[in-house]
Every structure is written in C-alpha cells, then in structure tokens.
Amino acid sequence: MSQSISGLRAWIFQRITAIYLAVFVPIALGYLLFFPVTSYQSWIELLSSSWVNTSLLLFVFAILLHGWIGIRDVVIDYVQPFPARMMLLVLVGLGLIVCGVWAARILFNVKGVV
C-alpha cells in the first residue's frame, strides 16, 4: 500500500478526503443535534436511507484513508529502523482494514434489516 499510494497521489487523497470530512462531519453533527436519535429502531431507520448509508460509507472510507496517510507520514518521519517501521505500518494498516470491513458490514446489514 505504501508503494501504491506514494508521493503525489497520497498528497491528493489526503486533500480530497480532508475536504469530504470537513463537509460531512459538521452536517452529520448538526443533523444529529436537531434530530436526536433516541432508539435502536430510529438508528436503523436513519441508516437505511441510501443517502445516509452511502455518505456514511464514504465517510468511513475517507477517514480511514486520511488516517492511513497521516500515520504513514508520521511513521516515515520518526520510525527509522526498517523492521520496526514495516511492522508498525502493517499493524496500523491491518487495524484500519478491520475497522473498514466492520463498519461496512454494519452499514450493509442495516439495509438487510429493513
């Protein structure tokens, strides 16, 4: 992964995901502030709208990618020994992938529930 998104592409992805996060997070928080979700059932209803579902999926993808690039930058700067660097990156990468798969499963399952 560190090879496939290097240099310019990583930089572009970092900006694009940042823009999406900057737009999505305030809207989502604002919405929840005005239309508080109180029960499990209302969560399911909210999440089963394809708009919400898709934008949330995009959000998860954006935040994971953004996080990956950021952490990778920090690791490349500060963790110099190659084995330690590789291990850290693999661990972080796996962790992020697990988070992504988990979130995606939840979001897809909601659609199945309704």
Place this chain on the structure above:
Amino acid sequence: MRFRIYRYDPDQDREPYMQDFELAETPSGMMLRDALLALKAQDETLSFRHSCGEGVCGSDGMNINGRNGLACITPLAELKEPVEVRPFPGVPVIRDLIVDMQGFYKQYRSVKPYLIRYDPEPEVETLQSPDERDRLDGLYECILCGCCTTSCPSFWWNPDKFLGPAALLQAWRFLTDSRDQAENDRLEALDGPYRLFRCHTVMNCVDVCPKSLNPTRAIGHIRDLMLKKSI
C-alpha cells in the same frame, strides 16, 4: 560581550563541549564573523569556515542563538548574551563549527541543476522574454549556504532521502526555466514518498534564508505542476 561556542575536535575530544569566550571590544556595526575572528586570535584552535564576509559565498552558515544564519551578516547588536554559536544541526560535525555538507551537495546534484535541452544546439542563443526571465527571480539568487535545509525537520529525519528545501528550490528554478526541456523527467524524479513529499510545510526554511528566498513556495509550485500534469 560573552560568547558560548560549540567545540569539538574528534581527534582529541571524547565529546563536544561549550567553551565560554569574552570579547572586550565590540565596535558598533561589528558582525559575528568579525567577533569569531577576534576570538580565534585568543584561541587559534577555534575553527570555522568563512570567506567573502558579505553574505555572498555562503560558507559561514551556523546556528546562532538557536537560529541558522550567516555569521558575516549577523550584527552582534541583534544578539542576546551570551551568544550561543553551534554548527548547523542535523549534519555531521567535522570540527567545531565546520560541518560535513556532502549530503547537502549530493541532494543538490541529484536535481540536475543545469539546463537540459533535447533540441539540436541552436546557431544563436536561446532567447527568453522578459516575463520568462522574471520567473527565475527569487530562485537563482540561492547561494547554497544550507541554512534552510539544515533547519528543516524533514531533512533531519531523512537526510539521505528527502531532498531538502535548497535542492527543491533549485529543482523549481530549472522546471520553470523556459529554456529547459526536461520537465517530465524532472517531475517524475521528484515523485515518490520521500524526495519532495516529506515536506510538511513547516516553513523553517523560509524563516532562516539569509537571501529572503521562499523554498516552501517553490515546493508548492512543483506540487501544483505535478497535479496539473497528472490530470
């Protein structure tokens, strides 16, 4: 005036130490380089590089009260006592204030700091319009003193892989030169996670440049050009 100067002679000293100096006479307008020369008269083992004495040759870069600069154009009047003078941070020390700049030059060389033409040699000079010539202002003036690159945290962490602000400024100087024809090759050579993209826009480089150049802006220009080319 009081000075604390970094001393290290690898042949004799187990480790570096700071030596206190005192200079009785500091006439107004005296620069740090003059002071160092006067101190060298007190202790002739004190070593540092210098040459032109007027901010042109770029050989007396050092860390002055925590900031990189050229000793010959740093007035004593601007400095707090005791004046702490150290070699550039993040590069190997050869002796006292003299550092090994090989890594810095290697990165400079790697951006091919010369015009590359693929067309056959013309009969006459390759002309530039005044506008094209203006694009080189703020770039060609670099004296390769190394103040910027050795104050850049990204260079400290990855000195062998990150080119550093001085080399990147020169990379842009040739990318934007209307007479150069190697744009694609140059851009390709700059991509990857290290050579350019270790720069996190910390702007230390802009802060210290004794020629008031702006490597961060040049790096931004390179990135924009890469972006334009990749779409």
